[in-house]
Amino acid sequence: MDAKRDDWVRIHNIVLEAGDRAPNIPEDTQNVPLEFWTKGFLLNQEAKIGDKVEIETYIGRKVEGTLIEVNPYYDHDFGKCVPELLYIGRQVRSLIEKDGE
């Protein structure tokens, strides 16, 4: 078992299948489904990743979906070093220094 009742989990759903998308959108978007994610506390006694489950979201809404993650966390960060940015500070500082003030 990957998760038990009250575990904090992330679920996934398909809102619209590829063939059911709005007609006035670009073709590449029409060719893929409209997908949905939310998080909440697991209401099932236990579940495996990929199971259809029910959760209670943080504000108390009950939502069904496919279990995809247990204890989901954020991994966005400050990125890698972008060497292309390194000239900027020195350049503008030297430009105003040359003012002779």
Add this chain to the structure above:
Amino acid sequence: MAKDMSFEAVMGRNSEIMKKAVGIDYNVFESGSIAFDYEKMMRETGYSLQEIERIQKDTGVGNTPIYELRNLTKLARKFAPAGKGAKIFIKDEAANPSGSFKARRAATSCYHAERLGYKGVIAATSGNYGAAVASQAAMRGLKCIIVQECYDSKGIGQPEIIEKARKCEAYGAEVVQLTVGPELFYTFLVLLEETGYFNASLYTPFGIAGVETLGYELSMQFREREGRDPDVVVVTNAGGGNLTGTARGLIKAGATDTEIVGASVSLQGLHMASDTQFNRKSFTTGHTGFGIPFATWPDRSDVPRSAARPLRYMDRYVTVNQGSVFYMTEVLAQLEGLERGPAGNTSLAAAFKLAQELDEDKIIVVQETEYTGAGKHIQPQLTFAKENGIEVIIGDPSEEIPGKNIILPKDPGYIKIEEIDLNRTRRSYIRNCIQNTKMEKVTKEDLEFLVEDTKSNEEFVKKVLDEFGVEY
């Protein structure tokens, strides 16, 4: 019997759902033709400036500081003709709770929702507004759901949007994330219907009236410190609410001579609803992908009549490239000690160039900043761009092709603005009014409305109507 939850059925219940979720009967402001009574809508459904000041004070919103960007002014003068180079100032809206001017819009929406007895609020936004609503909802004990367009079909999300999701959750909101596509609106309606929560739309009269205090404060702060109103105020423009509210606030303060310039990042050539192009842009707001469609058809928003009508107030509309905004974000940190943005720095990049056109004794104001953080910062955003095959180049920004490369200016002299022909934008707006209402003849009231809504004159509107073969 269970309600029909199919796409068509829910979209068909749009106006019924919205009426319950916004608490406004927009029909009373309609003329039955193109025109509607905008000022009446703002007056009868919004709040007075004094009421809003009080509401915002309750939750610590507004009265943000103004900083004079002395080093940046000095830098602009290095590239300006003799005697040119206006003084550049910035209003540090990042000082609001939740870190952006959006707290002003959210403050009035959440106050209104609480007063009307709604148990919660919902907003459809991938931007700073989500965090603003979640923060204000937390203060007022309201539940909150934020609906975001976040991922492409590979499940890859813009770091900037993911950070905003984190911030919403930090304030106790539920964040519903979706892949690319305008059918987000369907999910939004389903949630409104299911929960009975208030639609804290960005485009209601209370949302826009919430920004009026920004413009009003600007005028008051400048009269106090410089003895006069600013000459030019530059506003980052996306959905038009920031510009509309700020301009209305300036007018209410009596600052009628202040020029209002809209600025957007140019994302020309990228389709906003395209799954494959979604992650090829490095700005998720403040760009032309919102700026142009919302200027030419404001009523595309999530309420029947948008209170954000940028063409009504805009004197000039310019674009800058992505690379110049990233460059200026770095300059703001390095020369002024302010780490902000990047998206909110769109107006800063434009102001840097605009200042060089103005005399040295003029005052130009960048009217907002926004918080920066993990994901929402030049480094992760450029890292993400590179990972998505975008080339980052140091060179001439005028050669930038959105979706292909990002060009950082070789030196500040390479920062340029492109002028958007406002008469063309106005013409598109009038054409959209005609097409969407299918009018063959406009009334006298329509004519007056179109003049006001495009900040033009009767001669101009008549010329456009003639062109489309519409009688008046």
